[in-house]
Amino acid sequence: MMFSIRLLELMKERGLNKTQFAEEVGKNNSEITKWLSGTHNFTMDVMTEIAAAFDIELHQLFEEQQSQNSLSIWTSSASLQLEPARFPSPFEKGDGTNWIHPLSTLSQSKTSQLLPN
Amino acid sequence: MTLFEKFVADNIVDFEDEVNDVLNRLEVMAKKTGARDHFFKQHEGKEGDPVCALYDNPDKKLRLYCIRYHNRTIILGDGGHKPKGIRSWQEKKDLAQAANEMIFLAADIDRKLKDGEIEWTDQNTRLKGNTNYLDEDDDE
Numbered sequence: 001m002m003f004s005i006r007l008l009e010l011m012k013e014r015g016l017n018k019t020q021f022a023e024e025v026g027k028n029n030s031e032i033t034k035w036l037s038g039t040h041n042f043t044m045d046v047m048t049e050i051a052a053a054f055d056i057e058l059h060q061l062f063e064e065q066q067s068q069n070s071l072s073i074w075t076s077s078a079s080l081q082l083e084p085a086r087f088p089s090p091f092e093k094g095d096g097t098n099w100i101h102p103l104s105t106l107s108q109s110k111t112s113q114l115l116p117n
Numbered sequence: 118m119t120l121f122e123k124f125v126a127d128n129i130v131d132f133e134d135e136v137n138d139v140l141n142r143l144e145v146m147a148k149k150t151g152a153r154d155h156f157f158k159q160h161e162g163k164e165g166d167p168v169c170a171l172y173d174n175p176d177k178k179l180r181l182y183c184i185r186y187h188n189r190t191i192i193l194g195d196g197g198h199k200p201k202g203i204r205s206w207q208e209k210k211d212l213a214q215a216a217n218e219m220i221f222l223a224a225d226i227d228r229k230l231k232d233g234e235i236e237w238t239d240q241n242t243r244l245k246g247n248t249n250y251l252d253e254d255d256d257e
Contacts, residue, residue: 001145001156008155036155037172038142 001038003047006061008036010054024053120218121193124181128197135179139171143193151188161206162220166227170196180212182219184226190242194219 011021018032025032034040042050051058118126129136146152161182162168171181181196195215199206206212226244229235235246 001142001150004155005150005153008153033155037158038153038156039138039172039174 003042003061004036004038004040006063007050010056010061014054021053025049119193120195120215121181124193124195124197124215127195128179132179132198135173138174139179139181142171146191152185152191153188154185157183157185161216162223166220166223168216168219168223180206180215182206182212182215184219184223187241189240192219192222194222 011017016024018029018036022029022032035042047061048058051061125136125140142156146156150156156172157169158172159169161170167184167186169183169185171183173179173181178198178200179196180199182194184192184194186192195218197209197211197215199209199212203209203212206216226235229247230237233246235244235248237243238245
């Protein structure tokens with residue numbers, strides 16, 4: 001994920017949009033989208049190509065980025081009659097608080113209205 | 118149970134790696150990177166709304182629908198398995214429900230922001246005001 005951020009930063013520094021960068025590295029736009037998604041596993045060969053495209057040394061691809069301010073994550077509760085979760089919430093902090101905030105409740109009738117015909 | 122916890126509970130058995138990948142990625146976003154727009158597949162909802170899907174590994178199989186308000190605030194919803202033969206969420210009932218929940222929620226938040234029922238606070242990371250989504254006939 002950090003590498004994708006660095007990649008986007010380098011593209012912006014050089015004023016390259018996805019299409020232009022894709023042309024630089026001989027890929028199509030969808031491949032660049034994958035690279036930027038934060039899910040792609042880059043090989044050394046690809047990273048070397050990217051460094052060459054930006055005319056930088058390989059190690060310069062890994063310069064540390066400044067952290068963003070903290071992220072606030074929310075999730076809505078569903079008031080459906082569900083079994084209790086089989087697994088503990090992954091967002092419970094050790095002090096009993098939860099770093100995902102419950103947004104509140106979608107009523108069952110509203111939820112049923114959302115089902116496709 | 119929240120929608121996101123339902124997503125985890127429904128998929129952790131059959132798609133453990135993918136669920137763990139999602140959790141790890143959310144943690145990295147929370148602690149380091151923020152919710153960068155290129156981490157999400159945009160335009161999953163109605164035109165102009167902030168509904169998106171968290172990208173999973175292209176070879177993997179899950180979709181998680183979210184509402185993204187800039188880099189600092191996201192709302193997680195439900196999602197599910199997206200088989201290879203499916204091109205869009207409209208083609209699969211559970212994905213359609215998950216996406217529509219987020220579309221409904223995003224529209225409601227937008228309406229309430231415009232009507233002044235809710236407002237952003239804490240540097241646009243919290244919604245303050247009427248965040249309930251009850252039928253008018255429901256007893257509180």
